[in-house]
Amino acid sequence: MTAYVLQRLIQSVLVLLAVSVVVFFAVYGIGDPIELLVPPQVSAAERAALVRRLGLDLPVWQQYFTFMGNALKGDLGRSFVHGVPAIELILARLPATFELVLLAMSLAAAVGVPLGLLAGLDPESRPARLIMGGTVLGYSLPSFWKGMMLILLFGVALGWLPTAGRGEMVSVLGFQTSLLTVDGLRHLLLPALNLAIPNMALMIRLVAAGTTEAMTQDYVKYARAKGVRRKRIVGRHVLRNILIPVVTVVGIEFGSLVAFSTITETVFAWPGMGKLLIDSIYHLDRPVVVAYVLLATLLFVLVNFLVDILYAALDPRVKLTGEMA
Amino acid sequence: MTAPLLEVRGLKTVFHALDGAWPAVDGVDLVVRRGEVLGLVGESGSGKSVTGFSLVQLIDAPGEVIAGDVLFNGEDLRLASGERLRSLRGDRIAMIFQDPLMTLNPVLSIGEQMCEAILEHRDCSRQDALNAAAKALSRVGISSPETRLKQFPHEFSGGMRQRVAIATALLNEPDLIIADEPTTALDVTIQSQILYEVQKLSRESGTAILWITHDLAVVAELADRVAVMYAGRIVETGPVDDILDHPLHPYTLGLLNSSAATINPGERLKQIDGAAPRIDSRPSGCPFRPRCERVLPSCAEEDPMPQIRGERIFRCHNPVPHGEAS
Numbered sequence: 001m002t003a004y005v006l007q008r009l010i011q012s013v014l015v016l017l018a019v020s021v022v023v024f025f026a027v028y029g030i031g032d033p034i035e036l037l038v039p040p041q042v043s044a045a046e047r048a049a050l051v052r053r054l055g056l057d058l059p060v061w062q063q064y065f066t067f068m069g070n071a072l073k074g075d076l077g078r079s080f081v082h083g084v085p086a087i088e089l090i091l092a093r094l095p096a097t098f099e100l101v102l103l104a105m106s107l108a109a110a111v112g113v114p115l116g117l118l119a120g121l122d123p124e125s126r127p128a129r130l131i132m133g134g135t136v137l138g139y140s141l142p143s144f145w146k147g148m149m150l151i152l153l154f155g156v157a158l159g160w161l162p163t164a165g166r167g168e169m170v171s172v173l174g175f176q177t178s179l180l181t182v183d184g185l186r187h188l189l190l191p192a193l194n195l196a197i198p199n200m201a202l203m204i205r206l207v208a209a210g211t212t213e214a215m216t217q218d219y220v221k222y223a224r225a226k227g228v229r230r231k232r233i234v235g236r237h238v239l240r241n242i243l244i245p246v247v248t249v250v251g252i253e254f255g256s257l258v259a260f261s262t263i264t265e266t267v268f269a270w271p272g273m274g275k276l277l278i279d280s281i282y283h284l285d286r287p288v289v290v291a292y293v294l295l296a297t298l299l300f301v302l303v304n305f306l307v308d309i310l311y312a313a314l315d316p317r318v319k320l321t322g323e324m325a
Numbered sequence: 326m327t328a329p330l331l332e333v334r335g336l337k338t339v340f341h342a343l344d345g346a347w348p349a350v351d352g353v354d355l356v357v358r359r360g361e362v363l364g365l366v367g368e369s370g371s372g373k374s375v376t377g378f379s380l381v382q383l384i385d386a387p388g389e390v391i392a393g394d395v396l397f398n399g400e401d402l403r404l405a406s407g408e409r410l411r412s413l414r415g416d417r418i419a420m421i422f423q424d425p426l427m428t429l430n431p432v433l434s435i436g437e438q439m440c441e442a443i444l445e446h447r448d449c450s451r452q453d454a455l456n457a458a459a460k461a462l463s464r465v466g467i468s469s470p471e472t473r474l475k476q477f478p479h480e481f482s483g484g485m486r487q488r489v490a491i492a493t494a495l496l497n498e499p500d501l502i503i504a505d506e507p508t509t510a511l512d513v514t515i516q517s518q519i520l521y522e523v524q525k526l527s528r529e530s531g532t533a534i535l536w537i538t539h540d541l542a543v544v545a546e547l548a549d550r551v552a553v554m555y556a557g558r559i560v561e562t563g564p565v566d567d568i569l570d571h572p573l574h575p576y577t578l579g580l581l582n583s584s585a586a587t588i589n590p591g592e593r594l595k596q597i598d599g600a601a602p603r604i605d606s607r608p609s610g611c612p613f614r615p616r617c618e619r620v621l622p623s624c625a626e627e628d629p630m631p632q633i634r635g636e637r638i639f640r641c642h643n644p645v646p647h648g649e650a651s
Contacts, residue, residue, distance in 0.1 A: 218427035224383060225422070226442040226493065227415030240432045315432055316477035 004320040008308075012301045016294060023293045024067060028060050033080055033284035054080065067290070076294065077287030081280070086291035090273060094258075095175040096166060097265070097272030101257040103179070103188055104195035105250060112200045113246065116207025117234060123212055131204060138201030147194045147267035154190060162187050164269035191268040195261055199253050206249055210242030244314055251307035252300075259296035328399065330500055330533050331357040331380070336393035338372075338379045340604070341386070347604040349375040349388070351557035354631065354638075357501065360531045362524070364548030364565065366538060366580070368601050372557040373537045374423070377503045380535075381418055382410050398500070416446040419494035421504040425486035425511075429478040436474030439493050446497055461492035465522055484515035491523065498530055505537045520547050541584045545569055553577045556602055556612035563637030573637065573644040575619045611642070619643045 034056060038047050051057050055066060067077060076087045119128040155163035167187030169176040178184025214220060215238065223233050262274035269275075273292070280288035312318045333355040339346035350372045357363050367373045379390050382402060395402040397418065402410065414420075422428040429438060439458035440451060455474060462470035465488040478486060487507055494502050504523070508516040524547055527534050536547060544551055544565065551568045553561045553576065561574040572578040579597035599616040608614055614624045621643050629640045 218422060218424065219430040221383065221385075222420070222422055222428040222490075223430070223438075223441070224411075225381065225414055225420040226445070227411050227413070228441055228445050229411065232441065232445070237430050237433065241430070316434075317431060317479045 001320055008305055012298075012305075015301060016297055019297045020068065020071070020290070020294055021064070023290050024064050025060065027284075027286050027289050028063070030281075031284055032056070033286060036284055037080055071294075076291035079280075079285050079288045081283050081285045081288075086285075086287040087295070089288060090276065090292055090295055093271065093273045093276045095177060096270060097258055097261060097274065099177055099179050100188060100192055100195065100265075100270060100272060101254060101261065103192040104257060105199065105254055107192060107196040108199035108203050108253075109246075109250065111196075112203025113207050113239075115200075116204040117211055117239070119204060120208035120211025121215065121234065123208070128208075132208065135201035135204045138197045139205075141197075143194060143198070143263045144267055146197060147191070147264055150190050150194055151267070161190050163190060166271060191264050191270050194264045194268070195257055199257075202249060202253070203246065206245055207242055210245060211238055214238040214241050240314070244311065247307055247310050247314065251303045251310075255296075255300045255303040258299055259292075329356045330359045330398065331355070331535075332394070332396040333380065334394045334396075336376065336379055336390070336395065338375050338384055338388060338390045340388045342605075344605075346389075346391075348557050349604060350379055353393070353554075353557070353559055355535075355552060355559065355562075357533050357535055359500070360527070360533055361549040362527055362534045362536055362547055364536050364538060364544035364551045365554060366541060366544055366551060367554035368539060370601050370604070371554045373539075373554050374505050376554070377420070377505045377535065377537050380503060381414055381420065383414075383420075412446065415442050415499075416497045417499050418501045418503065419497070419499040421487070421490045421494050421502065421507040423506040423509055425483050425490055425507075428490060429486055431478050434475060434477055435481070435489055439474070439489070439496065442493050442496050457496060458492070461495050462489070464495065464526065465489075465492045466518075467492070484511050484519070487511060487515075487519060488522075491519065491526075495526060495530070495532075499532055501533045501535065502527075503535045503537070506539070507536075508543065509538070509540075516543075517546075523547070541569070541580055553580070556607055557604075558612070558640070559638075560613065560641070561637070561639040563639075567637060571645075571647055573634070573639040574613075574641045575617050575643075575645055576613050578645050579616075579618075611640075619645070 034047070034051055034054075038050060055063055058066070070077065075085070078084060079086050079089055082089060115131050119131040122128055123132075151163045154161045162183075165187060166176075166178045166184060168181040168183035169178050170180050170184075171177075172180065178188050211234075220233055220237055223237050228237075258273070260274060260277075261272065262278050264270065265272045265274040266278060277289070277292050279285075280292065308320065312320050333353055336350055336353040336355075337348055338350040339348045353372075353376055355363070355365075355376075365373050365376065375384070375388070378384050380395055380397075380402070382390065382395075382405075384390055390403065393403065397413070402413070405413070429435070436455055436458060439461070440454040443449065443454040443457055444451070458474055459470040462473060467473055467485065467488055473481075481489065487510075490507070494504075508519055511519065520543060523534065523536075526532070536544070538544060548565045550563065551561075551565050552559045553568070553574065555576050561568065561572065561577050563573075568577060569581065572581055576597070579595075582595040583597060597616055602608060602612055602615070608625070610623075610625045610627055611617070611629050614620050617624070619641075623642050627642070629642050631638050631640050
């Protein structure tokens, strides 16, 4: 186990290094932020001074090494736009996104797993066909359109739910959260639903396919021959086997939602990380974008690690060892 | 004579396809008496496994049991409710499957998979169930059963897994065990150990066994009576010694002659010409007719009906005369 953790650690560092190179040079290639930062009426001397102060006059490889040198000391640079450390800027937005994604993934799993089981147990039935048809819609409708339709329906036509912002928040352990107030939850519901729908669809299809396959396995027939009740066959024999792919997808989706729920956050004016990313790209705020992507990478690495540990807990055949597999 | 434990009459199981319903089991009659071992013998595709699953109504679409009576302790299982069948399965009628590598759920512990066979049938504590499971494991020769119960299927070899399946079948002291080629996937030394143990257990507990196999040598070793199956029907039934010494049906004779145990060393194995007919192209009259050495003109016209001769039943117009089993 120790060898395994150590090996994963080394791998993670290599991944972060590779990502930092790619992102840094990619962002450099997008354009020169100085055009956006400096108003046209500023004098050439002032402009040159700013370029020097931000280090933009150096060749790109030198800029990269400066960045890496600072990064190793824990400094991912300051935002060109806001003048505060990029990492602070991102972390300040993290709780908003985190609670949104948490609710969205919980919704997706709470609805997706039972519906998937239902559809998978009797794939030819009418409800199953209806559910599977619904998943095609749920997965393929674009997020921005779905978001606006949710706003139109629940916000405008029915007037049931607010459509923008975080609502009333309370402070828990130093973090602001909307999860614990009624008003906050009402604000959360629509954006969370918008994020949850495609994941729900994905989960339903995954669970349904896994269930249909598992039900034809010999171990299910054997359990029936032992007189095991259907409830237990589905709830224990089948569910336990299909949880493994479900956990994988939940992990990957959790990571990507935290990092890239940009569209939903924009549509619902949710002050989360996704909105920060898109704003920073607009302003070519290089340090924020780079720090953001590195943080997202770290998040994925972490989630994958957790998923691997869950695998070992769910599947007795999986052992976490340090060997390269 | 007491009423038989299991009496099957005219059992017919079809598989539905686009172009019709093909009978895999085509009018099977069987009797299993209390405490006896009945060997059900046949080639691949003869319908013997489907027969086994049909008895406990474990046939899934596109298969369907469409006719016949399955009387178990006088109760017709074809008329029984789903819940009644469930309560019988694993309790009064246990099954052992062919491939021990596939039948155990890979993500549940051996202990859990054995205990559920008890806990789904009677009220008792988990600990009592575990104790019973441990006892059953040691009965089939698995050492340190308490440790083994905590392990998972992948930590067992094929032979050990089949022992687990046999131990599981014994848990509720059933009246009947249906064993579907349980030793086919195992190597020969383990096979004979398991045969020996099953025979011992059946004698000790008075459990009747329906042993489905393609292997006549196994039947000779284990069974009290034999039923030979061909193309979805029983072509010959009788006490094991009578059938092995004096087969009446030409197919049984062919099976015996093609078995390695019956010939002298160095001699070529005889085989039955041709192959068993596919389910969708069975010949008229007697289905064995195209491969039969003793075929008569009447075989094509008239399906031979079961004839009774003492303890034996056979379906043939031209049975093998006494003493011709060479």
